Amino acid sequence: MKIVIIGGGKVGYAIAAQLTHEGHDITVVDQNLSVAERIGDTLDCMSICGSGATVEVMRVAGVPTSDLVIACTHQDELNMLCCVFAKRLGCGSAIARVRMPEYAQQMYLLKDGLGLSTTMNPEQTAAREMFRLMEIPGVLKRESFAGGRVEIVEIICRAGDLLDGASLMDLPKKFKTRVFVGAVQRGNDTFIPDGRFTLRAGDKVYICAPATQLVHILHALGEHRKKARRVLLIGGSRVAEYLTEMLLKAGTEVKLIEQDKEQAEYLFDRFPGAQVICADGSNERVLAEENAESMDAVAMMTGRDEQNLILSMYVGGLGVPQLLTQVDHTEFGTLIQDPHNHLISPKQLCADEMVRYVRALQNSGGSSVVTLHHLAGGKVDALEFNVTASCRGKGKQLRDIRLKRNILIACINRMGRIIIPGGLDTVEVGDTVVVITDSHRKILDLNDIYADED
Amino acid sequence: MNYRTVINIIGKVLCVEAMFLLPALILSLILHEREAVTGILVTMAVAAALGFPLSRVRGRRPDIFARDGLVTVGLAWLAVSLVGALPFCVSGAIPSYIDALFETASGFTTTGATILREIESLPRGLLYWRSFTHWLGGMGVLVFLLALNPLSRKDSGENMHLLRAESPGVRASKLVPRMRDSASILYLIYIGLTGLEFLLLLLGRVPVFDSLTLAFGTAGTGGFTIRNDSAASYSPYAQWVLIVFMFLFSVNFNVYFLLLMRQVKKALRSSELHCFAGVFAFATLLFVLNTRSYFPDFWDGLRHSAFTTVSLMSTTGFVTTNFDLWPQISRSLMILLMFMGACAGSTGGGMKVVRVQLLFKSAYRSLYRAVHPNAVRLVHLDGERVDEPTVRSVDGFLLIYFLTVAAAGFLISADGFSFETNFSAALSCMSNVGPGLGGVGAVECYAGFSDFSKLVLTVTMLIGRLEIYPMLALALPGVWKGK
Numbered sequence: 001m002k003i004v005i006i007g008g009g010k011v012g013y014a015i016a017a018q019l020t021h022e023g024h025d026i027t028v029v030d031q032n033l034s035v036a037e038r039i040g041d042t043l044d045c046m047s048i049c050g051s052g053a054t055v056e057v058m059r060v061a062g063v064p065t066s067d068l069v070i071a072c073t074h075q076d077e078l079n080m081l082c083c084v085f086a087k088r089l090g091c092g093s094a095i096a097r098v099r100m101p102e103y104a105q106q107m108y109l110l111k112d113g114l115g116l117s118t119t120m121n122p123e124q125t126a127a128r129e130m131f132r133l134m135e136i137p138g139v140l141k142r143e144s145f146a147g148g149r150v151e152i153v154e155i156i157c158r159a160g161d162l163l164d165g166a167s168l169m170d171l172p173k174k175f176k177t178r179v180f181v182g183a184v185q186r187g188n189d190t191f192i193p194d195g196r197f198t199l200r201a202g203d204k205v206y207i208c209a210p211a212t213q214l215v216h217i218l219h220a221l222g223e224h225r226k227k228a229r230r231v232l233l234i235g236g237s238r239v240a241e242y243l244t245e246m247l248l249k250a251g252t253e254v255k256l257i258e259q260d261k262e263q264a265e266y267l268f269d270r271f272p273g274a275q276v277i278c279a280d281g282s283n284e285r286v287l288a289e290e291n292a293e294s295m296d297a298v299a300m301m302t303g304r305d306e307q308n309l310i311l312s313m314y315v316g317g318l319g320v321p322q323l324l325t326q327v328d329h330t331e332f333g334t335l336i337q338d339p340h341n342h343l344i345s346p347k348q349l350c351a352d353e354m355v356r357y358v359r360a361l362q363n364s365g366g367s368s369v370v371t372l373h374h375l376a377g378g379k380v381d382a383l384e385f386n387v388t389a390s391c392r393g394k395g396k397q398l399r400d401i402r403l404k405r406n407i408l409i410a411c412i413n414r415m416g417r418i419i420i421p422g423g424l425d426t427v428e429v430g431d432t433v434v435v436i437t438d439s440h441r442k443i444l445d446l447n448d449i450y451a452d453e454d
Numbered sequence: 455m456n457y458r459t460v461i462n463i464i465g466k467v468l469c470v471e472a473m474f475l476l477p478a479l480i481l482s483l484i485l486h487e488r489e490a491v492t493g494i495l496v497t498m499a500v501a502a503a504l505g506f507p508l509s510r511v512r513g514r515r516p517d518i519f520a521r522d523g524l525v526t527v528g529l530a531w532l533a534v535s536l537v538g539a540l541p542f543c544v545s546g547a548i549p550s551y552i553d554a555l556f557e558t559a560s561g562f563t564t565t566g567a568t569i570l571r572e573i574e575s576l577p578r579g580l581l582y583w584r585s586f587t588h589w590l591g592g593m594g595v596l597v598f599l600l601a602l603n604p605l606s607r608k609d610s611g612e613n614m615h616l617l618r619a620e621s622p623g624v625r626a627s628k629l630v631p632r633m634r635d636s637a638s639i640l641y642l643i644y645i646g647l648t649g650l651e652f653l654l655l656l657l658g659r660v661p662v663f664d665s666l667t668l669a670f671g672t673a674g675t676g677g678f679t680i681r682n683d684s685a686a687s688y689s690p691y692a693q694w695v696l697i698v699f700m701f702l703f704s705v706n707f708n709v710y711f712l713l714l715m716r717q718v719k720k721a722l723r724s725s726e727l728h729c730f731a732g733v734f735a736f737a738t739l740l741f742v743l744n745t746r747s748y749f750p751d752f753w754d755g756l757r758h759s760a761f762t763t764v765s766l767m768s769t770t771g772f773v774t775t776n777f778d779l780w781p782q783i784s785r786s787l788m789i790l791l792m793f794m795g796a797c798a799g800s801t802g803g804g805m806k807v808v809r810v811q812l813l814f815k816s817a818y819r820s821l822y823r824a825v826h827p828n829a830v831r832l833v834h835l836d837g838e839r840v841d842e843p844t845v846r847s848v849d850g851f852l853l854i855y856f857l858t859v860a861a862a863g864f865l866i867s868a869d870g871f872s873f874e875t876n877f878s879a880a881l882s883c884m885s886n887v888g889p890g891l892g893g894v895g896a897v898e899c900y901a902g903f904s905d906f907s908k909l910v911l912t913v914t915m916l917i918g919r920l921e922i923y924p925m926l927a928l929a930l931p932g933v934w935k936g937k
Contacts, residue, residue: 046631
């Protein structure tokens with residue numbers, strides 16, 4: 001697909017990197033020459049220096065013949081303007097980054113008027129991700145499918161727990177419910193396991209389960225804890241704003257530390273229900289004063305990676321069970337060894353979201369991708385597909401179907417009923433199925449998963 | 455330094471070379487040229503034996519930085535030249551390995567300087583390979599690899615560094631977002647134009663083998679022919695075809711891409727193209743006037759003048775008449791034409807027209823600033839601002855260009871030829887033209903130089919073709935220590 005990205009900043013770059021990796025023809029427009037050159041040097045895409053809101057530059061970038069335009073400059077207004085022009089020039093769809101909370105609330109009024117296909121809001125996405133993790137503490141990662149009815153969670157296999165030494169075939173007996181392991185990460189290797197695979201302590205295990213069973217499974221593993229009730233947020237950034245809103249709505253106690261007085265007052269105005277502290281959140285005295293160690297979860301989002309990372313290590317040392325750390329440079333994430341310290345990268349989440357969107361756009365004809373999540377550090381993809389009449393394997397029992405290597409069907413959602421499939425189950429038209437595959441294979445259509453009939 | 459990836463790419467380049475020797479082998483087999491068959495077979499075996507294991511080396515990291523790009527390109531060109539020289543040497547056609555190396559490097563760099571006094575007696579298979587090196591070297595071996603795309607992992611935009619290091623021009627840019635597509639488009643245009651020339655030559659009753667080798671020689675703007683008198687004995691029609699195609703191959707290939715995209719206006723707006731055409735017209739006119747007494751027939755004079763002009767400007771180096779005998783002012787102009795060379799992004803060599811344009815603009819600016827010290831003055835080209843680092847890099851390029859020519863000219867002076875011979879030979883090799891003046895003039899050859907001088911000129915040709923940096927980067931000590 002031909003995609004034009006306007007704005008080559010953090011988010012723009014991450015999206016361009018992901019989408020070139022997916023094999024699309026990308027053109028990035030940025031006003032800053034050195035930014036444009038850096039992109040042209042490091043990514044296999046075209047980079048153009050110029051103002052993305054001018055029709056002349058848009059023509060050069062090929063907006064009129066492009067399938068998608070993503071506007072992600074620093075200014076919301078500019079992004080919307082770019083999309084309006086791009087639409088007028090005849091691009092397929094247009095996506096604008098809109099991140100001001102005020103605009104975000106009224107976006108539904110604007111979407112049609114501006115001809116936007118969708119908007120993206122990295123900060124809001126990040127906040128949502130943090131919120132979801134706080135809902136089920138104990139898991140390392142949590143990805144939802146089928147409208148939240150199915151979850152794939154990442155947990156660590158500890159020595160002596162139910163998973164240690166168990167082969168996957170035995171899991172249902174041990175848990176007294178069907179459990180499906182989609183992927184296992186052992187050291188640097190990633191496996192998409194079959195039934196004979198035996199788990200070892202230290203493995204990161206990706207378990208696919210109906211949302212209703214999840215608590216039961218985690219309980220059996222001794223991982224389950226009550227959801228976070230008292231949460232401390234350090235730094236009153238936009239992510240904090242979105243997160244506070246969600247947490248308050250869910251009835252969680254929120255304490256916010258923000259250094260800037262004006263911003264702190266603004267936050268108090270917006271969230272009278274939250275406790276707002278105006279102090280330096282990176283000061284250990286302040287943290288002690290505010291009882292950081294007794295919190296169920298602490299989120300670091302001061303806007304500076306270094307500060308967030310160091311703070312998270314310090315707070316982790318205090319014994320806080322769940323940490324959420326906002327970082328832009330995910331590469332530094334290897335520094336963090338604590339599995340309960342979640343690194344949240346808004347730009348990366350946003351790039352993933354765009355990949356999902358583009359994949360869905362690409363095959364809106366066939367069995368389209370509904371959801372796409374990366375597991376195991378991006379080495380494994382979990383995709384949810386709609387099953388349409390064109391699906392080759394429909395109506396056949398799974399034991400009669402041969403799938404390609406390293407592909408698993410993790411679950412079937414039939415009208416809201418979640419089936420963890422066994423050999424006797426079938427895939428029917430109207431279902432959605434979650435498929436697990438290694439990520440260097442690009443699955444666009446459900447029919448791609450079946451081994452070719454000889 | 456990412457040694458593993460560099461080695462991997464060089465292995466692949468050698469494999470490609472072995473593959474490209476195949477047509478030459480088949481030709482030799484058909485014509486029962488026993489020595490040539492042995493030579494080519496041995497070379498293919500060597501290239502494959504070196505290339506295949508090397509191409510199995512997997513890089514731990516896929517990333518290539520500017521430094522790795524330069525080193526890869528420099529080493530790859532050395533490797534193809536060293537291996538590509540073997541057929542001549544093993545078959546006994548050119549007994550001395552250094553001579554064979556000179557000839558091959560001259561082929562790959564599209565110089566067309568030869569050490570052979572007697573060309574026609576060479577086996578056909580070797581003549582084919584000799585001309586084919588022009589074709590391959592013209593667009594670039596690594597660009598070919600990029601078009602095939604065994605190189606790039608899905609996300610390695612870093613291959614841009616390879617393209618940039620191998621393609622001539624101030625700053626090579628992609629035509630379309632995908633590297634592989636860009637490289638493929640370039641090669642398709644290249645193959646298309648070569649094919650067209652081949653057909654037009656065939657129509658003029660030029661023998662098939664001559665047409666093919668002439669087309670290779672023109673396409674790469676090389677200059678090897680299979681006759682001792684270069685292109686002099688071909689019909690006027692064939693010479694006009696060569697004139698047209700030498701011109702076409704020295705134009706920036708972006709122009710053809712834009713024409714294919716039906717953006718005719720934009721394609722023809724390029725000031726570099728105008729400048730190139732203008733100089734061509736001016737030089738042709740001057741030659742015509744200057745050589746009136748040599749050619750009684752006006753059309754003959756025009757043909758020889760146009761041919762010589764475009765042959766030197768495109769840095770091809772075909773010869774139809776002994777232009778070394780022309781009046782001094784014409785000979786001086788020839789040196790200037792050799793120096794300027796063709797347009798950036800073409801297969802031609804030299805300083806490149808666009809650099810000369812920038813040099814003039816920057817020189818004018820210096821003068822202007824001397825008079826108006828506080829004046830704001832920026833360099834513009836094609837209506838767009840050229841940023842300061844680019845302007846400065848062109849100044850630096852000019853300096854190194856001259857220093858290289860001076861050094862090479864000095865080093866080969868030991869052989870006792872005249873000043874004119876030595877420095878025109880050095881400039882001719884640096885600009886990848888082929889013939890020079892005096893002892894290396896239009897009807898002479900490089901056979902008289904000592905082995906040392908031939909090596910010096912071989913390196914000069916490589917420096918010229920790769921636009922200095924890749925070759926000189928190899929000599930920079932810090933590069934190898936990964937600094």
